[in-house]
Amino acid sequence: MSSYKIVYSLCVIISMLAFSGCQDVTDELAGKKPDDAKTIKISMIAKSASNPVFLSAKRGAETTAFNLSEKYSMIDVDVDWNTPEVDDPSIQVTKIREAITDNYDAVLVSCSDKDSLTSAINEAVESGLHVMTFDSDAPGSKRFSFYGPDDVELGRTIMNELALLLNGKGKIAILAGSEKAPNLQNRVKGVKETAMETPGIQVVGEFYHAENEDEAIEEMLRVNKMHPDLKGWAMVGGWPMFGKKMLNVIAPGKYKIVAVDALPEQLVYIERNIVQVLLGQPTFKWGEIGVEAIVNKIHLEKEVDEVIPLKPLKISIDNLGGWSRQLRAWGYEGIPEEYFTL
Amino acid sequence: MSKGHSHQTAAQDKISNGQKFAYGLGSIVNNLLGGAIGFMSIVLNVGLGINPALVGTLQAIPRLTDALTDPVMGYVSDKTRSKYGRRRPYIFIGAIMVGLVFALMWQLPPGNSEMFYFWFFLAGSVVFYLFYTMFATPWVALGYELTSDYHERTRLMGVMNFMGQFAWISLPWFYAIMENDRLFTDSVQGARTLAIVIGVFVAVVGIMPAIFCREKFVASDDDKKQKVKLLDGLKSNIAMFFKGLVITVKRVEFLKLCAGTFFLFNGIMLVGAFSSYITIFYVCGGDTDMGAKYMGLFGTINTISTLAAIAAVTWISAKIGKRRTFIIATSITLAGSLLKWFCYDPMAPWKVLLPAPMMAVGMGALFTLMGSMIADVCDLDELETGERREGMFGSIYWWMVKLGMALAFGLSGYLLNATGFLVEYGGAQTSSTFLWMRIVDVIIPAAAAGIAIYAVASFKITEEKSYEIRTELERRRAKKSNAELATKPV
Numbered sequence: 001m002s003s004y005k006i007v008y009s010l011c012v013i014i015s016m017l018a019f020s021g022c023q024d025v026t027d028e029l030a031g032k033k034p035d036d037a038k039t040i041k042i043s044m045i046a047k048s049a050s051n052p053v054f055l056s057a058k059r060g061a062e063t064t065a066f067n068l069s070e071k072y073s074m075i076d077v078d079v080d081w082n083t084p085e086v087d088d089p090s091i092q093v094t095k096i097r098e099a100i101t102d103n104y105d106a107v108l109v110s111c112s113d114k115d116s117l118t119s120a121i122n123e124a125v126e127s128g129l130h131v132m133t134f135d136s137d138a139p140g141s142k143r144f145s146f147y148g149p150d151d152v153e154l155g156r157t158i159m160n161e162l163a164l165l166l167n168g169k170g171k172i173a174i175l176a177g178s179e180k181a182p183n184l185q186n187r188v189k190g191v192k193e194t195a196m197e198t199p200g201i202q203v204v205g206e207f208y209h210a211e212n213e214d215e216a217i218e219e220m221l222r223v224n225k226m227h228p229d230l231k232g233w234a235m236v237g238g239w240p241m242f243g244k245k246m247l248n249v250i251a252p253g254k255y256k257i258v259a260v261d262a263l264p265e266q267l268v269y270i271e272r273n274i275v276q277v278l279l280g281q282p283t284f285k286w287g288e289i290g291v292e293a294i295v296n297k298i299h300l301e302k303e304v305d306e307v308i309p310l311k312p313l314k315i316s317i318d319n320l321g322g323w324s325r326q327l328r329a330w331g332y333e334g335i336p337e338e339y340f341t342l
Numbered sequence: 343m344s345k346g347h348s349h350q351t352a353a354q355d356k357i358s359n360g361q362k363f364a365y366g367l368g369s370i371v372n373n374l375l376g377g378a379i380g381f382m383s384i385v386l387n388v389g390l391g392i393n394p395a396l397v398g399t400l401q402a403i404p405r406l407t408d409a410l411t412d413p414v415m416g417y418v419s420d421k422t423r424s425k426y427g428r429r430r431p432y433i434f435i436g437a438i439m440v441g442l443v444f445a446l447m448w449q450l451p452p453g454n455s456e457m458f459y460f461w462f463f464l465a466g467s468v469v470f471y472l473f474y475t476m477f478a479t480p481w482v483a484l485g486y487e488l489t490s491d492y493h494e495r496t497r498l499m500g501v502m503n504f505m506g507q508f509a510w511i512s513l514p515w516f517y518a519i520m521e522n523d524r525l526f527t528d529s530v531q532g533a534r535t536l537a538i539v540i541g542v543f544v545a546v547v548g549i550m551p552a553i554f555c556r557e558k559f560v561a562s563d564d565d566k567k568q569k570v571k572l573l574d575g576l577k578s579n580i581a582m583f584f585k586g587l588v589i590t591v592k593r594v595e596f597l598k599l600c601a602g603t604f605f606l607f608n609g610i611m612l613v614g615a616f617s618s619y620i621t622i623f624y625v626c627g628g629d630t631d632m633g634a635k636y637m638g639l640f641g642t643i644n645t646i647s648t649l650a651a652i653a654a655v656t657w658i659s660a661k662i663g664k665r666r667t668f669i670i671a672t673s674i675t676l677a678g679s680l681l682k683w684f685c686y687d688p689m690a691p692w693k694v695l696l697p698a699p700m701m702a703v704g705m706g707a708l709f710t711l712m713g714s715m716i717a718d719v720c721d722l723d724e725l726e727t728g729e730r731r732e733g734m735f736g737s738i739y740w741w742m743v744k745l746g747m748a749l750a751f752g753l754s755g756y757l758l759n760a761t762g763f764l765v766e767y768g769g770a771q772t773s774s775t776f777l778w779m780r781i782v783d784v785i786i787p788a789a790a791a792g793i794a795i796y797a798v799a800s801f802k803i804t805e806e807k808s809y810e811i812r813t814e815l816e817r818r819r820a821k822k823s824n825a826e827l828a829t830k831p832v
Binding site: 071 | 521523627628629632689766768771775776
């Protein structure tokens with residue numbers, strides 16, 4: 001027998017030994033799940049199905065469910081989109097209760113109103129469901145975890161960025177949205193605290209308004225007229241940039257503006273230097289981190305932090321291109337194509 | 343080829359296909375051992391919770407011990423005189439021992455402290471690398487001496503490099519295997535089992551070169567007397583070792599090959615991570631699934647192209663010579679590096695695949711031609727010193743490769759930081775960060791390829807020169823052999 005044949009025979013024997021009896025390996029290659037694999041059913045209830053922010057979160061949840069189902073042979077992760085068409089806490093409550101009767105394993109919810117949802121969340125948890133909140137929390141409920149921004153910290157970041165743009169001095173105003181929204185109040189608190197720590201910065205006031213484009217712009221113009229020496233705006237929400245109207249009423253570079261949220265329709269304000277910094281939220285991760293946390297909790301039986309902090313991303317002219325491409329990857333539409341090549 | 347034709351390999355210089363295959367099996371084992379710890383180490387962090395910095399230390403320390411053990415092993419192997427040869431006993435014992443140690447070092451007992459795992463794995467690593475050196479250094483040297491023919495050496499190295507690629511194809515799957523919850527309860531158990539499978543594979547397949555390859559240079563009577571001298575005194579051996587080391591590192595033609603390899607290989611390794619980052623975060627805008635798909639396709643095209651390049655380089659070098667082939671192949675890689683600049687297009691992500699075949703050519707050529715050219719240097723060295731020191735040349739060459747690779751991996755992170763890359767920003771990095779990432783990714787391998795071409799361009803051992811050296815060496819050996827016969831008592 002030639003040496004070649006001996007080597008060849010040995011290789012064949014080793015290969016046969018390696019693969020003999022490995023039914024699991026062939027199943028794995030065929031993508032077949034074992035018979036005792038468990039399905040983890042997640043009901044995803046965002047605030048509004050017509051808001052692209054939540055559609056991006058949905059995409060994150062579905063992609064992650066698919067990837068985790070591929071990674072772990074013993075589970076199939078299904079995400080059902082049970083989000084009301086428009087923002088309505090009562091529908092959210094109904095959807096949470098339906099999740100109990102429809103034998104879901106978990107609920108991933110962004111609370112339109114924490115007070116309305118707390119009891120429904122507690123009912124779900126008492127019925128054996130695992131509830132996680134994202135974006136907007138119900139801190140007094142029995143949910144096991146929340147993924148979202150620390151609003152006071154977000155307010156601090158807004159002020160720090162604005163102070164940098166103003167070289168630490170000048171009069172500023174706070175555009176504050178609804179006075180009743182606790183998350184916005186916390187952001188305002190963060191802005192004011194940081195402003196007080198910055199000697200050259202003077203806050204002329206916090207200005208509340210209905211949360212829509214027209215009323216936000218109207219309030220801005222009123223304050224600008226009242227304080228001709230105003231240098232900057234700290235916006236705890238991005239209402240004036242919901243449409244294109246502000247492009248015609250605020251001159252580029254006249255004010256230094258830092259605002260929360262960096263959605264496609266707001267990017268033009270960065271391009272035109274009307275707004276210098278937007279603080280964007282990685283909305284895709286709302287779904288991604290949410291589903292990961294639920295799988296960690298249910299399947300891997302891991303400890304999950306009660307609060308998983310979301311760090312907003314600073315978007316300026318420097319990373320307008322990168323952010324535009326990232327938004328596209330997260331499923332957003334309506335981004336000007338020319339931004340993709342920046 | 344200086345006279346427009348190439349020499350035909352004589353029948354007695356041809357290595358049988360069986361021997362080439364057996365030697366190539368050693369390449370699979372060598373690459374598998376070289377890469378396995380790196381690809382499995384993630385378990386130390388993810389599965390056992392060892393700090394990533396400590397995991398990095400665990401991988402760095404053996405590189406330092408290699409600096410001593412590799413040349414010592416080369417020297418010991420070169421000086422060994424036994425009836426089984428200078429290389430084969432070490433390959434045989436080394437393969438079995440390294441397989442055994444590899445299997446044992448991953449049997450990490452559960453429920454211990456981070457520092458316990460650190461010291462356990464460090465001790466295992468040091469012993470592992472000792473036996474790895476014991477296997478690999480003589481195996482490399484054996485390849486340099488299996489034939490004296492200029493072209494047959496390239497063919498052997500072509501087979502060796504071709505087969506060795508299969509180890510690199512399998513390595514990226516290790517993590518998926520260890521993490522497979524259908525096979526194992528967790529990744530630590532996966533690592534334990536995988537290590538045993540690899541250990542058995544290494545021990546069984548690694549001894550094949552020792553069993554089936556035949557050493558060309560057998561011990562003469564004078565050499566056998568040297569066996570006694572070797573044990574005479576530690577002091578004289580150390581002196582001889584350092585003398586040999588100095589001669590080796592002063593061999594200019596050898597240094598040119600080292601420089602060529604160091605720059606080409608490490609230039610590409612240094613920015614290896616950059617291509618992934620640019621593809622995922624720039625071209626695919628932070629879509630990790632899409633980025634992973636393109637990186638997977640890039641890897642597949644690269645691997646297929648490397649295998650094709652090895653075959654092509656082996657064939658072409660027989661027509662135009664090793665040096666010219668290396669320059670052409672490396673030039674193609676240089677052009678591929680520059681092409682990357684135009685292929686990172688967020689509007690057309692598929693373009694990232696275009697440079698893959700060109701990038702593969704240089705790497706395919708590198709370890710095919712360099713092994714063959716070092717064998718030519720060993721001939722030149724014997725002509726000038728009267729000694730055959732394949733072990734010393736091989737060990738220094740590969741230590742330089744391993745050290746360069748460790749440096750490249752280490753520097754890569756710092757370079758990425760220097761571009762301003764912030765991982766939490768994903769695809770939303772600044773334009774200047776992306777610009778610098780692309781500049782680094784294109785310029786470093788292109789410049790490194792240019793330096794490699796420059797270094798090897800003046801390599802003097804042409805085909806003609808090689809055959810002249812060989813003729814002279816065979817004349818001397820015949821003379822020596824006749825003299826020994828004449829002095830033997832009847």
